[in-house]
Amino acid sequence: MSPVTLSRYLIEQTRSNNTPADLRFLIEVVARACKAIAHQVQKGALGGVLGSMGTENVQGEVQKKLDVLSNEILLEANEWGGHLAGMASEEMDNAYQIPGKYPKGAYLLVFDPLDGSSNIDVNVSVGTIFSVLRCPDQYLSQNDALNEQAFLQPGTQQVAAGYAIYGPQTMLVLTLGNGVIGFTLDRELGSFVLTHEDIQVPQTTAEFAINMSNQRHWEEPVKRYVDELLTGQDGPLGKNYNMRWIASMVADVHRILTRGGIFMYPRDAREPSKPGKLRLMYEANPMSFLIEQAGGASTDGRQRILDIQPEGLHQRVAVFLGSKEEVERVTGYHQ
Ligand code: AHG
Ligand code: MN
Ligand code: MN
Numbered sequence: 001m002s003p004v005t006l007s008r009y010l011i012e013q014t015r016s017n018n019t020p021a022d023l024r025f026l027i028e029v030v031a032r033a034c035k036a037i038a039h040q041v042q043k044g045a046l047g048g049v050l051g052s053m054g055t056e057n058v059q060g061e062v063q064k065k066l067d068v069l070s071n072e073i074l075l076e077a078n079e080w081g082g083h084l085a086g087m088a089s090e091e092m093d094n095a096y097q098i099p100g101k102y103p104k105g106a107y108l109l110v111f112d113p114l115d116g117s118s119n120i121d122v123n124v125s126v127g128t129i130f131s132v133l134r135c136p137d138q139y140l141s142q143n144d145a146l147n148e149q150a151f152l153q154p155g156t157q158q159v160a161a162g163y164a165i166y167g168p169q170t171m172l173v174l175t176l177g178n179g180v181i182g183f184t185l186d187r188e189l190g191s192f193v194l195t196h197e198d199i200q201v202p203q204t205t206a207e208f209a210i211n212m213s214n215q216r217h218w219e220e221p222v223k224r225y226v227d228e229l230l231t232g233q234d235g236p237l238g239k240n241y242n243m244r245w246i247a248s249m250v251a252d253v254h255r256i257l258t259r260g261g262i263f264m265y266p267r268d269a270r271e272p273s274k275p276g277k278l279r280l281m282y283e284a285n286p287m288s289f290l291i292e293q294a295g296g297a298s299t300d301g302r303q304r305i306l307d308i309q310p311e312g313l314h315q316r317v318a319v320f321l322g323s324k325e326e327v328e329r330v331t332g333y334h335q
Contacts, residue, residue, distance in 0.1 A: 003186070003189075003191075003193040003194070004193065004194040005183075005189075005191040005192065005193055005194070006027070006028065006031055006172065006183050006191065006192040006193075006194070007028060007191070009181070009183075009194055010024040010027060010028065011024070013176060017176070017178060019176055022082075022083045022105055022106060022107070023083075023107065023132070023159060023160065023176075025081060025083050026078075026081075026083045026084065026105075026107055026109070026132060026160075027132075027160060027162075027174065027176075029077050029078055029081055029083070030074070030077070030078070030109070030130055030162075031164075031172055031183075031192055032077060033073050033074045033077035033078065033128075034128050034164035034170075034172060035170075035185065035190070035192075036073045036077070037066075037069075037070045037073050037074075037113070037114070037128055037164070037166070038164065038166050038170040038185065040066065040069055040070070040073070041066060041114075041120070041126065041166045042166070044123065049065050049066050049069060050064075050065065050066070050120065050121050051064065051065055051121065052064055052065065053065050053067070053068050055068075057090060057091050057093075058092075058093040058314055059090075059279075059314060061117070063091065064114070064117045064120050064121075066114050066117075066120050066126075067090075067091055067113060067114045067117055068091060070113035070114040070128065071089050071090075071091040071092065071113040071114075073113075074087070074089070074109075074111055074113055074128070075087060075089075075096060078109055079096075079098055079099060079102060080102050081102075081105070082102065082103035082104070082105050083105040083106070083107060084098055084104070084105050084107050084108065084109055085098065085104045085105060085106065085107065085108055085135035085139060085140060085146060085150070086098060086108050086109075086135065086139075086146040086150065086151070087108070087109045087110070087111070088108070088109075088110045088111075088148075088151050088281065088282070088313050089110070089111050089112070089113055089282065090111070090112045090113065090279060090282055090283075090314070091113055094148065094313075095146055095147060095148050095150070095151060095313065097145055097146055098146075104140070105135075106134060106135055106140070107132055107133065107134060107135060107159070108132070108133040108134070108135050108150060108151055109130060109131075109132055110130065110131045110132075110133065110151060110281050110282045110286075110313075111128060111129060111130040111131070111282050112128065112129040112130075112279070112282040112283055113128055114126055114127070114128060115127045115128065115129050115163075115248055115249055115250045115283065116246070116247065116248025116249065116250060116251065118247055119246070119247060119248050119251075124246065124247075124248065124251070125165055125166060125167035125168075125246065125248055125250065125251040125254075126165075126166050126248050126250065126251075127163050127164055127165040127166060127248060127249075127250025127251065127254075128163060128164045128250075129162075129163045129249070129250060129282055129283055129286050129287065130161065130162060130163070130282070130286060131155075131158050131160075131161045131281065131282060131285050131286040131289070132158060132159050132160040132161065133151065133153050133157055133158060133159065134157070134159060135150055136150055136153075148312070148313050151281065151310075151313055152309070152310045152311065152312075152313075153310070154306060154307055154308060154309050154310065155280075155284075155285035155286075155288055155289055155305060155306035155307075155308070156306045156307060158177075158285060158286065158289050158306075159176070159177065160174070160175065160176050160177070161174075161175055161285070161286035161287075161289040161290055162174035162175060162286065162290065163250050163253070163254075163286065163287075163290070165250050165251060165254050167251065167254075169184050169185065170184070170185035171183060171184050171185065171192075171195075171196075171254070172185070172192050173196075173199070173254065173257065173290065175289055175290050175293040175294075177289075177293065178293075179198050179199075179293055179294075180198070180199040180257065180290055180293045180294040181194060181196060181197055181198070181199065182194075182195055182196030182199055182257075183195060183196075184196075199257050199258075199294050200294055200295050201256060201257060201260055201291060201294045201295050201296035201322060201323055201324075202259070202260035202323055203295070203323055203324045203325055204260070204323055204325045204326075205260035205261045205262060205322065205323035205325070205326055206239055206240065206241050206242060207241065207242045207243070207244060207259070207260065207261040207262075208226075208229055208241055208242075208243055208244075208261060208262045208263075208264070208326070209243070209244050209245050209246075209252045209255075209256075209261060209262065209263045209264065210226065210243075210245065210263075210264040210265070210266075211245055211247070211265070212226075212243070212245070214268050214270070217268035217269040217270050218266055218268050218269075219266065219267065219268070219269075219301075219334075221301065221330065221333035221334045222264065222266045222301075222330070222333075224333055225329065225330045225333050229241045244261070249263070249265075249278065249283055249287065253287050253290070253291070253321070256291070256296070256321070256322045256323070257290065257291070257294055260322065260323045261322050261323060262320065262321070262322040262323055262326040262327060262330070263319065263320070263321050263322050264319065264320050264330070265277050265278050265318065265319045266301065266318045266319075266320070267300075267301070267318040274316045275300070275316050275317055275318055276300070276316050276317050276318035276319060277316060278316060278317060278318075278319050279314055279315065279316055279317070280305070280308060280310055280315045280316065280317040281310055281313055281314070281315065283319075284298075284300075284305050284317045284319050285305065285306065287319075287321060288304075288305040288306050288319075288321060289306065291321045291322065292306065295324070296321065296322050296323055296324055296327070297321065297322075297323075297324045297327040297328060297331075298319070298320070298321035298322075298327065299320050299321075299327060299331045300317050300318040300319065300320070301318050301320055301330065301331055301334040302331070302334050302335075305317060305319065305321075
């Protein structure tokens with residue numbers, strides 16, 4: 001049988017699940033941009049793309065050259081096609097307007113252009129995370145500037161989400177709200193080819209991911225849970241756990257979608273005003289949508305992440321996601 005490319009998959013989705021043609025186009029454009037980013041990432045030192053820009057983003061983080069380049073690639077690819085009303089990104093303080101010379105479309109695209117910045121220069125997997133929302137009607141009819149308010153929709157409103165991971169293989173993992181599928185970039189064909197159908201997160205696991213160096217700053221429920229994981233067979237959980245922490249959310253979530261596990265970035269006492277490190281709109285929401293669509297669970301310790309009403313584009317949130325049994329356990333400890 002000939003390989004099922006992303007294009008063919010999306011066309012078949014239009015036939016069987018009424019995926020709108022403009023959403024199909026949007027996903028194809030994002031995938032094309034991710035191929036371009038993969039190409040840049042892969043060049044590394046040969047392309048002069050490693051290292052820092054010497055600038056900071058809105059969260060006060062140092063921007064890498066590849067953060068900025070990836071952001072530009074996504075903007076340029078997506079602004080002219082008429083499928084978007086606006087974009088927002090980790091690397092831009094405010095919402096991005098579609099330039100007046102191009103038609104506006106029905107969707108909003110939110111992204112983390114390059115996730116795992118700290119790993120770029122050391123040749124460890126990084127990725128692009130994206131989330132697609134519908135633009136509320138009131139902003140479509142207005143001719144004036146699209147504002148941040150249009151984007152502030154809970155994760156349950158996402159119509160699609162996914163990530164590209166730039167690792168030993170470049171992959172695109174996607175949900176349109178009916179399960180999760182994975183494509184692998186065939187560099188000879190230049191196409192993403194369907195390689196992972198109906199991805200499922202195992203309900204149980206013996207693997208956890210957390211940055212242990214922050215232990216002293218955690219809240220009590222997280223301390224208790226991780227203590228129990230560490231006591232292994234002799235503790236209340238009655239089994240030994242293994243730990244993995246890549247420090248690229250994309251890579252940690254990809255592992256969990258592949259073989260299960262729990263990923264945690266809890267809120268901690270380092271910056272009490274911020275509920276955790278990860279960002280709701282372009283990290284936690286798309287990943288939570290994928291994880292739930294694959295049969296896993298995702299909470300901020302207190303509630304389902306997808307139910308949170310966002311209050312800002314760059315809002316942070318605590319994240320507990322992955323195998324259901326473990327996410328429910330640590331969430332229970334918070335109650
Ligand atoms: P980004 O590179 O987009 O800023 O995101 C990095 C995030 C996430 O990918 C990862 O899970 C986490 O930061 C790692 O945090 P620590 O450096 O605290 O381990
Ligand atoms: Mn990130
Ligand atoms: Mn990033």
